[in-house]
Amino acid sequence: xxxxxxxxxxxxxxxxxxxxxxxxxxxxxxxxxxxxxxxxxxxxxxxxxxxxxxxxxxxxxxxxxxxxxxxxxxxxxxxxxxxxxxxxxxxxxxxxxxxxxxxxxxxxxxxxxxxxxxxxxxxxxxxxxxxxxxxxxxxxxxxxxxxxxxxxxxxxxxxxxxxxxxxxxxxxxxxxxxxxxxxxxxxxxxxxxxxxxxxxxxxxxxxxxxxxxxxxxxxxxxxxxxxxxxxxxxxxxxxxxxxxxxx
Amino acid sequence: xxxxxxxxxxxxxxxxxxxxxxxxxxxxxxxxxxxxxxxxxxxxxxxxxxxxxxxxxxxxxxxxxxxxxxxxxxxxxxxxxxxxxxxxxxxxxxxxxxxxxxxxxxxxxxxxxxxxxxxxxxxxxxxxxxxxxxxxxxxxxxxxxxxxxxxxxxxxxxxxxxxxxxxxxxxxxxxxxxxxxxxxxxxxxxxxxxxxxxxxxxxxxxxxxxxxxxxxxxxxxxxxxxxxxxxxxxxxxxxxxxxxxxx
DNA sequence: CGATGCATTGATATCGGTCAAAGATGGTGG
DNA sequence: CCACCATCTTTGACCGATATCAATGCATCG
Numbered sequence: 001x002x003x004x005x006x007x008x009x010x011x012x013x014x015x016x017x018x019x020x021x022x023x024x025x026x027x028x029x030x031x032x033x034x035x036x037x038x039x040x041x042x043x044x045x046x047x048x049x050x051x052x053x054x055x056x057x058x059x060x061x062x063x064x065x066x067x068x069x070x071x072x073x074x075x076x077x078x079x080x081x082x083x084x085x086x087x088x089x090x091x092x093x094x095x096x097x098x099x100x101x102x103x104x105x106x107x108x109x110x111x112x113x114x115x116x117x118x119x120x121x122x123x124x125x126x127x128x129x130x131x132x133x134x135x136x137x138x139x140x141x142x143x144x145x146x147x148x149x150x151x152x153x154x155x156x157x158x159x160x161x162x163x164x165x166x167x168x169x170x171x172x173x174x175x176x177x178x179x180x181x182x183x184x185x186x187x188x189x190x191x192x193x194x195x196x197x198x199x200x201x202x203x204x205x206x207x208x209x210x211x212x213x214x215x216x217x218x219x220x221x222x223x224x225x226x227x228x229x230x231x232x233x234x235x236x237x238x239x240x241x242x243x244x245x246x247x
Numbered sequence: 248x249x250x251x252x253x254x255x256x257x258x259x260x261x262x263x264x265x266x267x268x269x270x271x272x273x274x275x276x277x278x279x280x281x282x283x284x285x286x287x288x289x290x291x292x293x294x295x296x297x298x299x300x301x302x303x304x305x306x307x308x309x310x311x312x313x314x315x316x317x318x319x320x321x322x323x324x325x326x327x328x329x330x331x332x333x334x335x336x337x338x339x340x341x342x343x344x345x346x347x348x349x350x351x352x353x354x355x356x357x358x359x360x361x362x363x364x365x366x367x368x369x370x371x372x373x374x375x376x377x378x379x380x381x382x383x384x385x386x387x388x389x390x391x392x393x394x395x396x397x398x399x400x401x402x403x404x405x406x407x408x409x410x411x412x413x414x415x416x417x418x419x420x421x422x423x424x425x426x427x428x429x430x431x432x433x434x435x436x437x438x439x440x441x442x443x444x445x446x447x448x449x450x451x452x453x454x455x456x457x458x459x460x461x462x463x464x465x466x467x468x469x470x471x472x473x474x475x476x477x478x479x480x481x482x483x484x485x486x487x488x489x490x491x492x493x494x
Numbered sequence: 495c496g497a498t499g500c501a502t503t504g505a506t507a508t509c510g511g512t513c514a515a516a517g518a519t520g521g522t523g524g
Numbered sequence: 525c526c527a528c529c530a531t532c533t534t535t536g537a538c539c540g541a542t543a544t545c546a547a548t549g550c551a552t553c554g
């Protein structure tokens with residue numbers, strides 16, 4: 001989707017939050033031609049580490065709330081973080097989950113958009129927005145890494161919109177598991193970590209927690225996915241893939 | 248949502264572009280001071296016009312299909328364009344609608360992601376991607392305009408996700424009308440153009456065309472919105488706003 | 495070991511999907 | 525200018541799936 005020419009719509013954008021602009025720039029045809037795979041060098045890693053504060057947070061800890069002034073960006077070191085908007089009705093629209101090496105804390109109009117909470121005990125690195133901007137300006141390599149990250153944001157937003165468009169709860173759960181598998185580990189792995197609650201999953205998929213529970217039980221009853229306390233295991237790959245592809 | 252560090256996910260992107268544009272964006276005064284409203288100057292307009300081809304297309308014309316090699320970007324001059332993905336099932340997931348001055352034709356891996364079609368008779372301007380890139384690199388003003396546009400993309404994607412999360416068809420239609428009003432005209436106007444079909448609206452809202460029709464009729468029966476052939480008129484502002492806000 | 499949050503299961507109601515058919519609209523060509 | 529045809533819209537009947545309300549079971553952590 002695309003709006004009209006409305007420069008003022010940007011509002012006041014502190015420099016750090018300019019980073020939000022970049023994903024779209026990258027998604028544009030300008031950059032369509034080619035980048036090879038690349039990893040952080042020790043030097044780049046060190047640069048980031050110097051600017052960062054390491055935080056150890058317990059499960060359930062609120063990292064920031066939507067609407068608060070945004071002065072830092074965060075990178076997940078270990079654990080899982082959930083990002084959600086709280087609606088007037090009290091319902092929570094879950095925007096997504098953040099895993100190892102994911103960046104979060106992008107802002108709009110100088111304030112955080114969503115609330116983020118530690119799903120598990122987590123280690124996160126906090127980097128002041130201005131320091132982060134400064135690093136990116138003088139380190140093309142890091143800037144590039146960052147661009148890769150934010151492009152992923154749009155990609156996953158698209159994927160989410162396709163998942164939620166499905167009507168059947170079972171299909172949504174299957175696609176959700178598939179999404180998690182792709183984000184957190186080996187895309188061909190059969191075991192998938194599920195540290196979040198049914199409520200959180202429901203918030204992401206627009207389902208009630210009861211529907212999530214029933215859909216999971218049905219997948220188990222049909223011999224497609226086994227559920228362990230905080231994980232899922234695909235027991236029938238063929239039927240699982242068929243379910244996921246059935247869009 | 249944010250993915251993991253997967254540089255290769257971008258596909259093949261010439262590093263030259265990424266490294267040049269990023270510092271430029273970050274270094275620009277835009278992100279230091281906040282931005283005031285700004286319009287295309289005659290010179291900027293001329294620059295774009297020189298690079299563009301003007302196309303007159305009839306209603307229903309397919310501008311490009313998802314998967315085709317992407318070599319140009321487009322700007323809507325007059326009329327409305329729809330952007331959608333065709334799923335394996337034959338269903339269409341409508342990503343959004345493009346109006347006057349909207350840019351579309353963003354690509355992934357060198358190919359268009361969605362299919363775009365003229366909802367009405369349209370005038371669109373086609374600009375080769377490389378020419379467009381060149382202009383942006385040497386014209387910070389235009390680059391800024393472009394950034395404003397693409398920021399709008401994320402903003403609207405978020406809004407769509409909230410709309411689709413609603414369960415009631417009537418509420419979704421109301422929010423959709425509200426969205427259209429904000430995009431196409433005076434946000435306080437009571438009359439809203441509706442050039443797209445019920446099927447197209449349903450594709451956007453994840454509803455069948457019958458459900459769209461019923462929801463519209465219900466809004467009419469309740470005296471909240473009147474529907475004319477290709478437009479809607481809000482007859483009870485208070486109740487309409489309450490419906491929209493009831494998220 | 496008790497308490498608290500989370501998951502499961504059941505009964506019922508509601509809402510949108512599906513199938514079907516008729517009605518309105520707009521565009522085209524005679 | 526009018527008639528016809530294609531497309532879009534409205535309306536109805538029925539069904540199925542999920543939300544909702546309610547209660548029980550289960551694990552995890554002090």
